[in-house]
Amino acid sequence: MPLVAAVVACPVVAAETAKRTYANPIDIDYRYNFEQRNEDVSYRTGADPAIVRHKDAYYLFQTLADGYWRSTDLIDWTFITPSRWPFDSVVAPAAWSDGERIVLQPSMMEPESILATTAPETGKLDFLVRRMPPLPGAVQKEPEEMKAGEIPPGPWDPALFKDDDGQWYLYWGSSNTFPLYGSRIAFEDGKLVYQSKPKPMLNMDPARHGWERFGEDHCACWAPNRPSLSYMEGAWMTKVAGRYYLQYGAPGSEFNAYANGTYLSDHPLGPFNYAPYNPVAYRPGGFAEGVGHGSTFEDRHGNWWNSGTSWIGYNWGMERRIALYPAKFHADGQMAVSTRFGDFPHYAPTSKVADPERLFTGWMLLSYRKAATASSTLGEFTADRTTDDNPRTFWVATDTSPGQSLTVDLGAQKSVRAVQVNFADYKSGRFADAADIYTEFVLEHSADGRSWLKLADTSAERRDRPNAYLELERPVRTRFVRFVHRHIGGAHLAISDLRVFGTADGKAPAAPAGVGALRSADSRDATISWKRVKGAVGYNIRWGLRPDRLTLTYQLFADDLGEGARLQKDIRALNVGVGYHVAVEAFNETGVSRLSPIVPLP
Incomplete structure (x- = not known):
């Protein structure tokens, strides 16, 4: 059993002091999920984020969470257990704040409830609609049996939108065959009333839109004679300067190229026109790959944000996390989301920012492909996997005893500004949430690999942090960074990447030539x-x-x-x-x- 490393001094910072930055995937306590497709495997996952600003805070709803998160700064998120959660569990929810209340609607294939809250910070939820009425004109058939023009059951992957005139709208759809639909609705006397028949809003056209093609890097070359495997889903509506942006995710969340696109109209039910600059949010490379099926919201300072689903894909193809990116609506109407260096540290703005690119800190990844050693190793899951910037490869310790350690040698002394510890789920077994599902660890640093100082400590806050991001109060000049384990809730201690950010001595590279x-x-x-x-x-x-x-x-x-x-x-x-x-x-x-x-x- 490894010994806990000695801590000589603590000249730097406790982990949760005066944060100014964040890094993707966002640092929340993703809930464990059990998929029946994977017997005896539980894993943390987060997908399909719906983020709304309500009064003085932001609220994050997502798939299979049994609750939601609250933040006042888009950095620190607190999980809120709701007073009622009558569904098996919410999947791909719709959420909207009308200023007085948040309305929450889950995806559904048969009538379920819609909730509302005027005090989301307390967790108190009430029924707005106890039983959703059936979709007008929907038919109960298998997709392959349906005819053109028939409407499938739902609404699945819904989105709610309340216009400036007080009129409500509902959008929905998740299919490789059917379009996204929209309808004008009203909430009257505890009921949802469809005020217009479901109307097709838009559909995919992968023959013309390269980014809508399925597969890694859109290369679904293995099935040329089959119908498109691409899925269009995750509707979201945003109105800016009189324009209606109906957004959608494509082509599928189980690959790196999951993205968000938009159609535009001057009316909430269209007709909608395809934006030639699509996709609006795209991130096929890096550690946090993929950004589809998300939401768009304006922060309290007037800055725009787009959230999305980032791909993990080890335990199941749709094992995911949540990512958050700054966005902008240009004066000519173009919607753009900045994903450049999107999983490196970014500033969380405290005022209006004209150019989202300026939120990038300039802190670079110092740990990529650096030498890594561990106190113990289980099988082929070696320490070098923790510096490859790939969430689907990871190190596994022989056991979970306190004191297991992982050390990264940066190769020379460098200026360290932040560390991100990304845990993985390896054969976690099947279990439900319990009091001992939390991560606790110490980060240490050393200039010579012999004398160690404390860099950060997570013991002040006992929660699960699968993607723990720890910003330092000031730069630390050091060469070695060591993770020292104290506790994990899963069956194995597994880390996919120990990512160290900061700057090294020297000059930036020259601009590429011959492009x-x-x-x-x-x-x-x-x-x-x-x-x-x-x-x-x-x-x-x-x-x-x-x-x-x-x-x-x-x-x-x-x-x-x-x-x-x-x-x-x-x-x-x-x-x-x-x-x-x-x-x-x-x-x-x-x-x-x-x-x-x-x-x-x-």
């Missing part, structure tokens, strides 16, 4: 190429409709791009008939290069 952009015969695809940059750890391919608005990013690590003087990557997320502009930037532990010359992609 080329070649549209394929299939114009949904393009090949982007550039010259390798000396000293670069990774690259961001950035593209958009305008050279001054490169809104989409694919983050790549250099060692995944092969060898040679010239590098390339296929981008398969383009829209037919739309021209783009493309550039590339390089990054390392010191910082980010200038942007390369911007090239057209006609």
Whole structure:
């Protein structure tokens, strides 16, 4: 049994002091979920976030949580156990605040309840509608038996929206066949009344929208003769400057390319037009991959945010987490979500921010592919897996006894600003929530690997933190970072990545040269190429409709791009008939290069 490492002094910080930043996946106590598809396996998961601002706080509802979270700063989230939760468990809920109350509606295939609360901070929920009426015109058939124009049961994946004139609307749909629907509704005398028949709002068109294609990097090449496997789901409505943005997630949450798109209209029930700059939120690379099926909200300072579902996918393809990204609505109507360095630390704004890109701290990932050692190892689950920035690979200790440790050698002394400890679920067994489901650990640091000082300690707050993010009060100059285990609720101590952020000495890499952009015969695809940059750890391919608005990013690590003087990557997320502009930037532990010359992609 390993011994608890000695703590010499504590010159830095306790874990929860004066936070200013956050990192994705967000640091909440994701609840354990048991999927009958996976016998005797429990795992933490979070998906389908609906975040609303209500009075002085933000409330997060999600799939299979048995409650919800509250925050006043978008950094610290507190779980609230509701007074009533009459459903088996809420899946892909709709939530909306009308200023006086929050209305909460679960996905449903048969009539269930709708709840409301005027005091969400207390957990007190009341029935707004005790039993939802059947969807007008819906037919109880298997999808393959339905005819064109028939409406499936539901509403599944609902979204609520109350317009400025007080009129309510309901949107819903989750299918690879059927469209998203919308209807005007009203809440009258404890009932929901459909004031208009369900009307198709929009549908996918993967033949023209490359990002709507299923599979990793949209490469569902294994089933060319089958109907599209892509799913359109997760409706959400946002109104800005008189425009209605009906958003949706596609093509599926079990791959890296899950994204959010939008259609626009000047009326809440359409007709809606496809936005040529889609997807609006896209993150196929990095540690927190995927950003589909989310919500859009405005914070108290007037900044916009888009949330989404980030893919884990080890225990089950739809094992997920929640991510939060800054967004913007441009004066010409374009909706854009910034996912550049999206799982690196970002500032949580305390005032209006004109450019979401300015929220990136500039703290770089110092731990990527660095040497890691552990106090013990179970089988093939070795310590080096904790620095590969992949949530589907992890280290497992031989047991969960206090004192098990994991150490990362940064290779030289560097300025450390924050650490993120990402736990994994490995053969956790089947169990329900209990008092001992929490994570507790100490972080230590050393300049020489022999004398250790305390860096952070989570014992002040006893909760489960599968993606614990610990910002330091001030920079710490050090070389070694060590995780020392105290407690975990699962059957195994498993960590997917110990991510250390800060800056290293030296210069940022040079801007990439020789950037080329070649549209394929299939114009949904393009090949982007550039010259390798000396000293670069990774690259961001950035593209958009305008050279001054490169809104989409694919983050790549250099060692995944092969060898040679010239590098390339296929981008398969383009829209037919739309021209783009493309550039590339390089990054390392010191910082980010200038942007390369911007090239057209006609």
